Amino acid sequence: MKILVPVKRVIDYNVKVRVKSDQSGVDLANVKMSMNPFDEIAVEEAVRLKEAGTAEEIVAVSIGPEKAQDQLRQALAMGADRAILIKTEETVEPLAVAKLLKKVVEEESPELVILGKQAIDDDSNQTGQMLAALLGWAQGTFASKVNLADGKIDVTREIDGGLQTVSLKLPAIVTTDLRLNEPRYASLPNIMKAKKKPLDVKEIGDYGVDVAPRLETLKVTEPPKREAGVKVESVAELVDKLKNEAGVL
């Protein structure tokens, strides 16, 4: 069985994000970038399925800038067999990504696509679901446990109020939640080996898909700063403020 794992290059989770002074977006200049943590979990799950003998090949794919090769190399170092970069310097929205992934699925014919449930930059949480709809495949989102056997995949999902297990017929889409696994480190020998694994670079135009953004960003601003509290001199003043300013008494 072949597994496709899409990975996204995002701002590192440790970076304190800054808004550009013209409010057109987030400042990405000289900022540390990493693989989306949910995608790391997706790669790890695919590698475990391969190690268990369930999967034969893992293909990692990324849609993004030239530098997204770093994240694909990381996926290769973790255990993916080969990688595809669909190059674009433009912003691609979830629908465009899903359409491009559909094309990749048609070329590669995997039986399983494992994606992060969302990317930590825009938190859209849409690509997996859209891809399932476009392909007409079954989907198991927010997976905290995956069990693959007899052409079926049981996905335990984290939902409000508990866990739900769905049984999907293959081919299928799975999106990963935080507790699915703990991703491994890319060891140094595997980092070296990853340099020699195949990485195809394609242009976004090769796929003949309409990737024009449907959304227009008007402005991006910092969350409002929390203001300091007020000190009161007496209980009477406190009661007065609660009554007349806060209106809670």
Added chain:
Amino acid sequence: MTEPLSFDVTRLPSPHLNDSHEAWRQTVRAFVDREISPHVNEWDEAGAFPRELHKKAAAAGLIGLGFPEEYGGISDGVDVFHSLIAAEELARAGSGGLVAGLMTHGIGLPPIIALGSEELKQRIAPAVLAGDKLIALCVTEPSGGSDVANLKTKAVKKNGGYIVNGEKTFITSGRRADYLTVAVRTGSGGAGGLSFLLIEADRPGITRTPLKKMGWWMSDTASIHFDDVAVPAENLIGQENAGFAGIVANFNMERLSMAAQAVAFARVCIEDAAAWARDRQTFGKPLAKHQVIRHKFAEMTRMTNATQSYLDHCAWRVMKGESPVAELSLLKVQATRTMEFCAREAMQILGGAGFMRGCRVERIYREVRVMAIGGGSEEIMNDLAARQMGL
């Protein structure tokens, strides 16, 4: 807008680093963030860290790094900069004791790899590099450390083996180690009478005593007493009376690696002091807006920049196969002086908060002396360099 001062901002870009170095940095950083940083305060107070960390570090590739592949090491495509990145990123957790205890094999194993028989290498190295067995280097004695050529622990030939008598002290990982790489006197006085023996730590006649220290609390440091310890002849590392070369074999990498750690500790001090100075309000403005404090950051950064550049230069020469002994000696002095200065200034900026236990700067401050003394004291380093200046 410029990036706020931090550990990463104070790392000068280096022409010697490629993608594999950066990918390796990410791996070590993830390992440190997950397995080490959350526990360092607790481990330092407890005076120990879990032994299973060695296995985890081996799985991540840290223990085998730089050792030959045939003994379970990782050497294909690896250069000295991979090792320095490991030292630097491990130091980011702000505990030299952790680095010393976790990476003791970095000084204990090289004499075996450099001089040992094939049988000895096969017997010892794979288990050490897998993180299953620990190995410690035993050179320093109560009567002297830097004056290696005059050490006194004796190994006398008897029944086709050796009988060892003497005492070693300040031995890192001395109590936990399964194997001891011991410098002994087998011949006459001076450097020409020294040999290395591999001694299994469970041999009868060995007693080990823990030592309490100013810093490096989580690292086990011990005195080891050898009382008529019988050691088989096949445990001799290399040729008899040719052990001095094995001692020297360690020095280049040890000094480079200590310099890399020292600069990284200095950068940790800058990062934590900067975060505090931006936040802390005094006299109506953040500490960082007072000129007397700002200049401290300029001075600290000047010193880490200079040291990092010098470190890159020395590492590049070692990578080319040179052995620039005088430069490496001066580099170590430069690096520990930088660490000392930054630890002091960061403590002044943190004020009372820095004096409280449980922060990286406080621990680093306690570890300055061991870095400036261990692995070649500043005085010995300067003397070694001066001797090669044709004065």
